[in-house]
Amino acid sequence: MEQKLPPFATGVQLCLKELLHYKSHTVHWQPPSKSIWSQLNGSHQSHQKGRGMNFSEVRQYQAGDDIRSIDWRVTARTGKAHTKLFIEEREQPVILYLDLSRSMRFGSQLLFKSVQCAHLASLLSWLTVEQKDRIGALIDMGDRLIELKPTARQQGALHISHQLVQLNNEAIQQLQEQNTSKTHIELPFNHALQTLHRMCPKGSDIIFISDFQRLTEKSKPLLNQLRQHNRMQFVHIFDPLEMGNTHFRGSEYVTNGQQTRWLNFGLKNTRQQLENRYMMHLNQLNKICKNMAIPIRSLSCAELLLTQLGAHSSPSISPSGDLS
Structure with missing residues (x-):
């Protein structure tokens, strides 16, 4: 069954109404009965955890x-x-790492990964406001980083939403205007980690929302530094096509920002290679998280966010991409 887009959404561009829609849904995760951490981690977490x-x-x-x-x-x-x-200590800063880099500007079915990232960022921002904590963000455009310092009340959530709309739409426009064969140079993931280490007050909740394509074993020392004084969470955004899951059986000229090639999706071998590459990446990501005790949750950009988080009585997606 084909899914409908969220209210006000196109799936590619962003608008402010589309993100403000999630403000009214924070009631689903208000403590003490529920929390967004319990939905992401799979177990209930105290609202006061981490305060001293x-x-x-x-x-x-x-x-x-x-x-x-x-x-x-x-x-x-x-x-x-x-x-x-x-x-x-009542106030606890929440810092969102929001990946809008080139690999996130992609989607094969419902939404771009960058759009799903923005939707989750909006929901988390308004939840933070409801819990009377400060909300900040580091927006990673791939070639530059935009720092939004932790701010209290609605001002922080609105500032993040405005920035996401502007930056995403500018990036999409540039992507459409650029020659797809042109190489694209991006900053290493460690640059973002170094920036987070500098901008995050001790005792922060740091939530990474990304496809983690630039995360490697070399990032572990910096991640460990962040983890020593903060609580961390990974949210992995993926698209079904990355697993070779598509009904399309034709050939398409594709790029990852570094390389371009023709892919014949009618060949089972092509789809299998995509799945193998995705599983290799996912296994590496899960290994890093397991070794460093960082909770991780995967969300598809091919399904509605609220459905996957349990706001509606529909199946959710596990980190392996299976329905649960």
Whole structure:
């Protein structure tokens, strides 16, 4: 059964109404009954996880104070016992890594991968606003990085949506105007990781939304640095054609930004080679995540986002691409 596009969507270009549509759907994941983390990870996560205690002030010790909170330096200097006071850290920044690079500007059925990425980014942004946390983003265009610092309230979510619409549509227009045989130079994935390490406050939730085509074993040291002080999550966006899953049986001139060639989709061997390459990439991605204890979830750009996240009673997609 052919799926209908989400409201206001074309599947290729983006508009603000299309992204604001997800603001009304945050009610599906409001705590304490549900959370978006439970949908992405497959298990319930506490809304307060990752928050700690921030130092507030030092005052003179009073009866009943916890002796473990005594500030011994001030006590020694003044000759009187003083204790440290702490307040609970309520605000937790959420930083989205949003991949709009060349490999994401592709889709064979319903949406471009970049469009599905933007849809999920909008939903996560509005969920963060509802939970009264700051939301920021690093948008990776492949050849440049756009930093959006964590901002509280609706301003942060709206800024991200506006940037996604503008940057995606400009990239699509350039893609249509460029000669497909022209080589395209992109920044290594490590450049994005270095930028995230600099821009993310400690204790952030960092959610990567990408097809991870540029992720390699060489990225593990930088990923480990980020993971030491932050909570991380990978969301892998894929298209069925990448697995050789298509009803098209003709020949097509295709490019990945680096190489161009004719592919005959009528040949079983062609489709099998695509599937083998996809599984090799997916296995490498899963191996990195398993070794580093990074949760990962795969989402197809050929199905509606809300269906896959469980907002509707429809089957979801597992990281292997199978229905579950």
